[in-house]
Amino acid sequence: xxxxxxxxxxxxxxxxxxxxxxxxxxxxxxxxxxxxxxxxxxxxxxxxxxxxxxxxxxxxxxxxxxxxxxxxxxxxxxxxxxxxxxxxxxxxxxxxxxxxxxxxxxxxxxxxxxxxxxxxxxxxxxxxxxxxxxxxxxxxxxxxxxxxxxxxxxxxxxxxxxxxxxxxxxxxxxxxxxxxxxxxxxxxxxxxxxxxxxxxxxxxxxxxxxxxxxxxxxxxxxxxxxxxxxxxxxxxxxxxxxxxxxxxxxxxxxxxxxxxxxxxxxxxxxxxxxxxxxxxxxxxxxxxxxxxxxxxxxxxxxxxxxxxxxxxxxxxxxxxxxxxxxxxxxxxxxxxxxxxxxxxxxxxxxxxxxxxxxxxxxxxxxxxxxxxxxxxxxxxxxxxxx
Amino acid sequence: xxxxxxxxxxxxxxxxxxxxxxxxxxxxxxxxxxxxxxxxxxxxxxxxxxxxxxxxxxxxxxxxxxxxxxxxxxxxxxxxxxxxxxxxxxxxxxxxxxxxxxxxxxxxxxxxxxxxxxxxxxxxxxxxxxxxxxxxxxxxxxxxxxxxxxxxxxxxxxxxxxxxxxxxxxxxxxxxxxxxxxxxxxxxxxxxxxxxxxxxxxxxxxxxxxxxxxxxxxxxxxxxxxxxxxxxxxxxxxxxxxxxxxxxxxxxxxxxxxxxxxxxxxxxxxxxxxxxxxxxxxxxxxxxxxxxxxxxxxxxxxxxxxxxxxxxxxxx
Numbered sequence: 001x002x003x004x005x006x007x008x009x010x011x012x013x014x015x016x017x018x019x020x021x022x023x024x025x026x027x028x029x030x031x032x033x034x035x036x037x038x039x040x041x042x043x044x045x046x047x048x049x050x051x052x053x054x055x056x057x058x059x060x061x062x063x064x065x066x067x068x069x070x071x072x073x074x075x076x077x078x079x080x081x082x083x084x085x086x087x088x089x090x091x092x093x094x095x096x097x098x099x100x101x102x103x104x105x106x107x108x109x110x111x112x113x114x115x116x117x118x119x120x121x122x123x124x125x126x127x128x129x130x131x132x133x134x135x136x137x138x139x140x141x142x143x144x145x146x147x148x149x150x151x152x153x154x155x156x157x158x159x160x161x162x163x164x165x166x167x168x169x170x171x172x173x174x175x176x177x178x179x180x181x182x183x184x185x186x187x188x189x190x191x192x193x194x195x196x197x198x199x200x201x202x203x204x205x206x207x208x209x210x211x212x213x214x215x216x217x218x219x220x221x222x223x224x225x226x227x228x229x230x231x232x233x234x235x236x237x238x239x240x241x242x243x244x245x246x247x248x249x250x251x252x253x254x255x256x257x258x259x260x261x262x263x264x265x266x267x268x269x270x271x272x273x274x275x276x277x278x279x280x281x282x283x284x285x286x287x288x289x290x291x292x293x294x295x296x297x298x299x300x301x302x303x304x305x306x307x308x309x310x311x312x313x314x315x316x317x318x319x320x321x322x323x324x325x326x327x328x329x330x331x332x333x334x335x336x337x338x339x340x341x342x343x344x345x346x347x348x349x350x351x352x353x354x355x356x357x358x359x360x361x362x363x364x365x366x367x368x369x370x371x372x373x374x375x376x377x378x379x380x381x382x383x384x385x386x
Numbered sequence: 387x388x389x390x391x392x393x394x395x396x397x398x399x400x401x402x403x404x405x406x407x408x409x410x411x412x413x414x415x416x417x418x419x420x421x422x423x424x425x426x427x428x429x430x431x432x433x434x435x436x437x438x439x440x441x442x443x444x445x446x447x448x449x450x451x452x453x454x455x456x457x458x459x460x461x462x463x464x465x466x467x468x469x470x471x472x473x474x475x476x477x478x479x480x481x482x483x484x485x486x487x488x489x490x491x492x493x494x495x496x497x498x499x500x501x502x503x504x505x506x507x508x509x510x511x512x513x514x515x516x517x518x519x520x521x522x523x524x525x526x527x528x529x530x531x532x533x534x535x536x537x538x539x540x541x542x543x544x545x546x547x548x549x550x551x552x553x554x555x556x557x558x559x560x561x562x563x564x565x566x567x568x569x570x571x572x573x574x575x576x577x578x579x580x581x582x583x584x585x586x587x588x589x590x591x592x593x594x595x596x597x598x599x600x601x602x603x604x605x606x607x608x609x610x611x612x613x614x615x616x617x618x619x620x621x622x623x624x625x626x627x628x629x630x631x632x633x634x635x636x637x638x639x640x641x642x643x644x645x646x647x648x649x650x651x652x653x654x655x656x657x658x659x660x661x662x663x664x665x666x667x668x669x670x671x672x673x674x675x676x677x678x679x680x681x682x683x684x685x686x687x688x689x690x691x692x693x694x695x696x697x698x699x700x701x702x
Contacts, residue, residue, distance in 0.1 A: 256686075263632065271628065271700075275692065275696035276693065278689050279680055279689060282686045282690060283680060283684040285684070286685035287683075289685070334639070334640055334643065338643060345463065349463070354460075355463050356462065357462050357463075362583050363391075363587065365611035365642070366587040366591045366607070366611055369611060370591055372610075374595065377593075380390050381390040381391060383390075384388065384389050384390040
């Protein structure tokens, strides 16, 4: 993953957060004399909150003790992990950083008591604590805000993202059009992680152009993100229905978004039930076209939203990063592949008396076997065909 | 320059060279001799001689100018009946060579046409009947509407018997200077499922790695050409690793350019070969059948296939 590969190793490598980095380093260096024992980093997704903490740790050679978003974070588990960690000196005598990511995702019921346990830990800790959240102002985090140094980080500018993406492209030998990268940088709404992720999925062998972007535009994602949260994290069909009503993407796209992310949120029986709803939904979409009966749209949409919402017994408490449906990318890759066969077929089909489909099934795999094992023979065959 | 693809290099030149379909070829020979024939409908599985017979007819009728007198179309590539109609119109404008009163139009995979398109095709066949003859080929004649069937002489090609297919392979092996063990030949026959085109392609591919051919060499080709990763996809799902199997499946589909149906068929075939409890096998095959149906009914292959994998990952 490119986002992992280009994780900053020191605070100076963090993009566009000079002021925050300065404050963070300052806090870390003067921790012993500091009144606040924790830093609370807040800012929109992909602005560099976690990266700052990781960069600090690697530059200062400190060990990170982390409760991440996928752990259970109720009172007991917070105390169990963090209490010893915040008191005892590390095994190798190195420095330690306590890191609690995405604390705004501490949910009311499952993580009961988690926030107050965390506040207790912060009061007593011997090591610096770092907290992150997209939204620091939710009311249940009040006790933590009071005892932490608040550092807010802002969105990255498109220009900053643009420059960084270009750097990655050069290092990764990704061919690109300036215009396309610029558009990508503008479209992610200041989210560098999203930008790098998008860059990665688009950087198949072909050059990244404006056309590639069209197939993969990250625009107006925010509303669908809310809908996904309602589907996966809540049980109220009423609020879901009104959110779906306001959605400005097609019902079919919504279904694809749900399908793309459902396995990150559900597992076991829940996942199975959800997939059954999605499968049914897809069938209704195709029935609309076959019978030209648009009333089916209701069922298609209902199964893929409310159906999936009601399929769950358990709600995963941690925040999940919902990604764009790969479907379009897959279709695009498929059509590129099919285009290749098509070209092959146009060239050879009257010589081989075979259709595209047959060429693809009956000839292509064997030709590529021969190409892999006997270059000379392959060349001879291709020459005779041309 | 002679083509180096063996399916072409060793393509039958005359109707007599088309093996295993003697009932059919003997009657076709009469058509050629009298230079008069009805429209023809060839049905039968892949690689048993439908295209080969058509080309042989053309060669015997028109000699060296056969290419100018046969129009090869295939219903799966020519998008829509209109394109077919236009091509037929252009082609039918000129006359065949002197002593043959008609030109040939070979429409492959004609069962890929919708019922409506077949109706249109029927009119086209009538309009140009004065100077063209159609040879339609299909896998299942039941998919061809009856008005077309009634206008054609229907020939049902049978799967090639084992000995005949193996004989064909032996002849090619001789000419190419290959040594092939009997077991290897049998293996090719099984792997090809009686499809001669496939069998010849397997043989040619093996010849790329060795001239002394045994089963092991064949195995190499077969496991390369058949999307073997499908096996892994199924195993991952059965072990409850849904996420990984889903990822793997979409990469296999893209790599091999499979359709959703292709994928389900492969999955089903792999399961048949799995060494697992038979009761479990029945459960899995039931799921396959259900999702093959849903794939036909539905529109999004990835959604249906992923749903199938989700079922697999919960099977106990």
